[in-house]
Amino acid sequence: MTQSDMTDDGRTEPTSETDSVSADPEHDDEELIETGVTAGTEGGSGPVGGRTIIESRGLDVYYGEERALQDVSLEIPEKSVTAIIGPSGCGKSTFLRCINRMNDLIQNARVEGELRFEGKNVYDDDVDPVALRRRIGMVFQEPNPFPKSIYDNVAYGLRLQDQTDDLDEKVEQALKDAALWDEVKDRLDESGLELSGGQQQRLCIARAIAVDPGVILMDEPASALDPVATSQIEDLIQEIAEEYTVVIVTHNMQQAARISDRTAVFLTGGELVEYDDTDKIFQNPESQRVEDYITGKFG
Amino acid sequence: MARESYQEKLDQLQADVLYMSEVVLDRLRKGLDALDTKDEDLAWAVIDGDEEVNEMYLDLEKQCIDLLALQQPVASDLRFIAASFKIITDLERIGDLATNLGDYTLQAERDVFPEVDAQSIGRFTIEMVEEAMDAYANEDPEACRLVASRDDELDGKCERASQLVVRDLIETELDEGAEVETLLADVSRLLLTIRDLERVGDHAVNISARTLYMVENSDELIY
Numbered sequence: 372m373t374q375s376d377m378t379d380d381g382r383t384e385p386t387s388e389t390d391s392v393s394a395d396p397e398h399d400d401e402e403l404i405e406t407g408v409t410a411g412t413e414g415g416s417g418p419v420g421g422r423t424i425i426e427s428r429g430l431d432v433y434y435g436e437e438r439a440l441q442d443v444s445l446e447i448p449e450k451s452v453t454a455i456i457g458p459s460g461c462g463k464s465t466f467l468r469c470i471n472r473m474n475d476l477i478q479n480a481r482v483e484g485e486l487r488f489e490g491k492n493v494y495d496d497d498v499d500p501v502a503l504r505r506r507i508g509m510v511f512q513e514p515n516p517f518p519k520s521i522y523d524n525v526a527y528g529l530r531l532q533d534q535t536d537d538l539d540e541k542v543e544q545a546l547k548d549a550a551l552w553d554e555v556k557d558r559l560d561e562s563g564l565e566l567s568g569g570q571q572q573r574l575c576i577a578r579a580i581a582v583d584p585g586v587i588l589m590d591e592p593a594s595a596l597d598p599v600a601t602s603q604i605e606d607l608i609q610e611i612a613e614e615y616t617v618v619i620v621t622h623n624m625q626q627a628a629r630i631s632d633r634t635a636v637f638l639t640g641g642e643l644v645e646y647d648d649t650d651k652i653f654q655n656p657e658s659q660r661v662e663d664y665i666t667g668k669f670g
Numbered sequence: 671m672a673r674e675s676y677q678e679k680l681d682q683l684q685a686d687v688l689y690m691s692e693v694v695l696d697r698l699r700k701g702l703d704a705l706d707t708k709d710e711d712l713a714w715a716v717i718d719g720d721e722e723v724n725e726m727y728l729d730l731e732k733q734c735i736d737l738l739a740l741q742q743p744v745a746s747d748l749r750f751i752a753a754s755f756k757i758i759t760d761l762e763r764i765g766d767l768a769t770n771l772g773d774y775t776l777q778a779e780r781d782v783f784p785e786v787d788a789q790s791i792g793r794f795t796i797e798m799v800e801e802a803m804d805a806y807a808n809e810d811p812e813a814c815r816l817v818a819s820r821d822d823e824l825d826g827k828c829e830r831a832s833q834l835v836v837r838d839l840i841e842t843e844l845d846e847g848a849e850v851e852t853l854l855a856d857v858s859r860l861l862l863t864i865r866d867l868e869r870v871g872d873h874a875v876n877i878s879a880r881t882l883y884m885v886e887n888s889d890e891l892i893y
Binding site (some may be wrong): 390624625628653654655656661664665667668 | 673677678742743744745746747748749887
């Protein structure tokens with residue numbers, strides 16, 4: 372699955388579909404704000420600031436008979452960085468893929484419970500997953516620019532949505548927001564594949580934010596990059612979180628500690644064990660299992 | 671258990687901090703003995719021993735920095751290292767104060783105000799340091815609070831001792847000349863001794879405060 376698959380699918384979808392998701396009168400902001408958070412079984416608390424933009428309630432995911440997520444409930448505040456950490460197979464990528472229904476593309480995957488985006492359950496029958504993914508962009512472990520020019524990579528989603536007014540300005544702004552503009556402004560017609568790995572990843576981030584999504588999901592976005600490119604991506608994540616909500620899955624606990632506002636710790640069996648402010652998780656977690664995991668005593 | 675070498679380094683740090691506290695307490699006991707017996711050799715041993723304490727401090731500081739830089743400790747490990755980093759500073763200062771006792775011994779020519787029991791105050795502060803280090807070794811939050819609560823008692827002892835000195839001084843009738851100078855030096859030294867011992871108690875409280883942070887993530891005793 373690549374991002375191009377998603378956007379290609381979206382070619383014929385009317386943009387008004389997207390608006391209907393957030394405009395659903397049954398799910399206004401008040402309801403979201405008043406919803407109490409459940410943070411796994413061993414404590415944690417609700418978001419300290421920011422309106423809740425994503426909320427999962429009793430989310431279970433099965434791959435065939437195997438249960439990949441167990442009764443996950445948490446609230447993600449907007450315009451912040453939320454990190455999801457945990458050992459391999461703990462369900463953290465599964466959870467991420469639930470948010471924009473990427474699990475739809477996996478055979479045998481079955482989702483129970485609710486995953487709300489701006490108050491609307493994204494698994495409701497009337498939600499179009501393609502329109503949803505336009506509001507919730509995704510950046511993957513391996514940079515995956517299209518085999519097109521740098522300019523066309525960024526303009527791609529805008530053209531699909533017929534947002535071609537001031538296209539040059541929009542492309543420039545997205546590249547600036549992705550901290551890539553200065554490095555590519557003189558060669559916008561070169562192929563995106565000519566760029567270094569770190570630049571390619573920033574190009575993918577530019578492509579994701581060009582269409583102004585509410586949320587950007589990142590699945591190990593820096594794990595294939597060298598330390599310098601990694602630190603650039605980390606800086607960038609914190610910058611774009613001023614405008615967008617970032618949810619990042621990472622194996623790198625120090626990365627989660629460095630860049631995130633909130634951290635969710637999943638442990639084996641798809642259980643959300645603790646979800647709290649990042650400094651709390653890394654200085655004094657409530658759960659002994661989380662303590663043992665982050666200090667490296669197991670896992 | 672994963673990260674065995676890291677765990678060994680944490681254990682080593684704790685063992686070395688406890689060893690440093692033993693050395694410092696030994697200096698403190700000998701400083702008090704020297705003051706009591708006017709044993710100049712012992713006083714010199716305490717003074718010369720400060721170099722060893724300083725070296726231990728630097729070595730432990732490096733252990734802490736290395737752990738922070740190389741192991742990215744978090745949660746209770748982080749608090750243990752952060753607390754130890756602060757505690758070794760307090761131990762080093764207690765070592766300096768023990769050295770002061772050695773200096774006072776060399777300077778003293780006679781006893782003034784024998785009714786002021788600096789030895790008793792000294793023993794009290796040593797107990798406080800011992801209890802604080804036991805709390806650190808045993809990760810005992812109640813022991814931390816107990817040490818902190820004893821500080822008021824120590825402060826009271828020190829204040830009474832100082833007042834005794836000042837009151838006696840006011841009431842003493844002096845001849846002119848050299849006797850005044852000598853008395854002034856002796857009184858200053860005694861007041862400094864009392865102040866230094868009171869500070870040892872403050873450092874014991876600091877050690878307890880950082881230990882409580884380490885054990886319970888609480889800043890209850892930190893100022």
